Amino acid sequence: MTGTSPPPAIQFVGIDKRFGAVHANRDVDLAIEAGTIHGLVGENGAGKSTLMSILYGFYAADRGEILIHGRRADIRSPADAIHAGIGMVHQQFMLVETMSVLENVLLGAEDAFRLAPSETRARAVLERLAADYELAVDPDAIVADLSVGEQQRVEILKTLYRGAEILILDEPTAVLTPAEATHLFRILDRLANEGKTVLLITHKLKEIMAITDRVAVMRAGEIVADFATRETTIERLAEAMVGRRVLLEVDKGPSVPGAVELAVEDLVVTDRRGVRVVDGVGFEVRAGEIVGIAGVAGNGQSELIEAIAGIRAPTRGRIVLHGIDVTGLDPAEIREAGLAHIPEDRHRMGLVLDFTAEENMLLGHQDDPAWARGLLLDGAAIHTAAATAFSDFDIRPNDPGLRAALFSGGNQQKIVVAREVARSPRVLLVGQPTRGVDIGAIEAIHERLIALRDRGHALLLVSAELDEIRSLSDRILAMCQGRITGECRPDASEAEIGLMMAGAAGREVRS
């Protein structure tokens, strides 16, 4: 690179942003060269999302400026960002599911009152993009009928159709099978080769190593490192993210399985439309073991867990908890029978964000006589229990009187874990225990789960993180389209598990 090289595609100059007491971005300087794939990693709350939101015009920076291809860009809204050639693929897709691919691509970019001319034009552009970038999607397919990977391609097509030269992808592989992820990376490679610039936000360090040219690390609102990917390692990245050395491998001994604590037999769960989302599932979990269910999100794992917890009524089959048939009981009765449940979505289900942390420790245990003093709740007893849990789990800030919404993701999750582990349940259902949780807290939560296993409790784990499943589980079941599609040891290769997750033997993997 000499003085004559083109200016960077994006250059952040001294970007500074505060939200009240939170200093989300501190003097961020970062240059993204055109035609490269640049990774951006950092723990939750490190300021990545804020930086991207400023780039995409959702927030205005307090100070600093952004140069796009060397020119100062005044981006005040997503419309300005699109105009400047920036496209964003959000983690949650922004698609109208009932419309066709073509209509979705056109949405908001129609250029006349009559749709027909735009549609003809869009069809031609889509064909060209499909050929150029391996982005083939049937333009007339209804979005709801597409696979998740295909829907993501539609999102990318949308940005390209609007003339994006710079693509921001926020955690793009969270919802993809390993094969779909590989396909996505091929697309990104092609885009970069054609001169587009890709900014990839992820917390999967393996992906960073596999695909990016450079990687920037954010911590506490600052860029703490900006490496050439070739010259760094996963360990160094993790260390830069957390600011100390981290244990990436879970340290656990072999399991000593005991009696069957949870048995699921021929379980069928039907959703509102009458589709069998869990379709004849059966397995056992023994005392002292962790059974992991691997699968791409949306293949019935959530419904399975909810059915076992009594939140969803199964249409067929039996759920047996240490010899007691609990099929059809309500969540309170099942909890009473010795089951605890860390739900996969703490905001939707595990917490009441407007309640104090203390009140949240009560959730699900509000009937417990330990909290009752006559007709009233025993505030002192609740407070003592919460304070103990807070110091046990090192939950910060150490103030159980704060509203749950004010804690970081990791600490919120610790509140849920502390509550569910507190009663030494015989069976613990664990859904996405570390989703949106920073590395430090992941370590702590994993330790707790292993400790519970070692004390002879039975754990059933669902996670979208294959690495998490593999490092925690003693046995792995793969789930696809509501069925168990395979079982393996945790030391099976990623490709092998990936194949089972995709429906495995017989069914061809789509790519």
Added chain:
Amino acid sequence: MSPSSRRELPALVDYALIPLLNLAVAFLIAGLVVLAIGENPLEAVAIMMRGALGYPEGIGFTLYYATDFVFTGLAVAVAFHAGLFNIGAEGQATLGGLGVALVCLTFDGAPWWLVFPFALAASMLFAAGWAFVPAWTQARRGSHIVITTIMFNYLAATLMVWLLVEVMGKPGAMSPETRTFAEATRLPFLRDTLAPFGIDLGQSPLNPMVIVAGLAAVFVWILIWRTRLGFEIRTVGKNPTAAVYAGIDPGQVVIVAMLISGALAGLLAVNEVMGTQHRLLLEFVAGAGFVGIAVALMGRSHPFGVVLAAVLFGILYQGGAELAFDKPKISRDMIVVIQALVILFAGALEHMFRPALIALFDRRRALAGGAA
């Protein structure tokens, strides 16, 4: 993880400054309206305040109105905590009146303190019963409670016309109302009780129900923040999915919360029927059920906030009546306008000043942080 979810304001700002600010703006605009019709707004405020709080009789009337509003305000507030918008306090209170009248007519002539507990029970029972049907259809059939409670207001009004014209009406009378209860059965007026102490409440119909209203506020506070049921009600209101996860049946909680809400609204009828009118007549609730919505909004569903807001509306009612009397140009409708403005600013535009205040406090905090 949106940063806005982390933004907090001091409790004092949230619960005192913002409502006061909203109120001030409502009054400012009402003042402009007064100015527009050619009266002096400052003079109008002075007349209102003097009329509402300037002498014992005025205070008596103010508190009498406030009593009604406390009951309906609490009723709406309890439902709010369960995530329900109970528009039906009007109809529920109407049915409460039927209960009170049936008790008083049955025990007509018996001493009031003997009848009183039965009247309280009947008012709550009848009103809660009227709330039960919308509650059940909401909980078990998903019919929206706003729609059903509105319909039940009309049903209550119609039922009352039929009962008072065809069934319970005073024989030979032209107006649709029951006969007047015997003197002994009526709740005593505080003006009579307090007269020996040299307090002259004039003609104000203030009666012991004002004390019941205060007790009801304390009861609601304990219920919502100190009992398991209150915890369940709030959980259902804030996050029904988490409630299901916690083993709470949201439907059941919805029904129980609506029964409590209805019962609270019903107590208004004791104040009106047994304490003031001494007979059952059409439309004795006179819109207090709807004022309760404004009161609950302004009081931010907190019982003490509800009491304060109820007193404020009592002042508006009583002071407004005096104002209309003194200034013929300003009709009683003006009070409705002020009310509407208060509802608009305290309810619909509740968060209008929030962003500005947050920015203000952020800047202050940033300065403090920079200094530290």
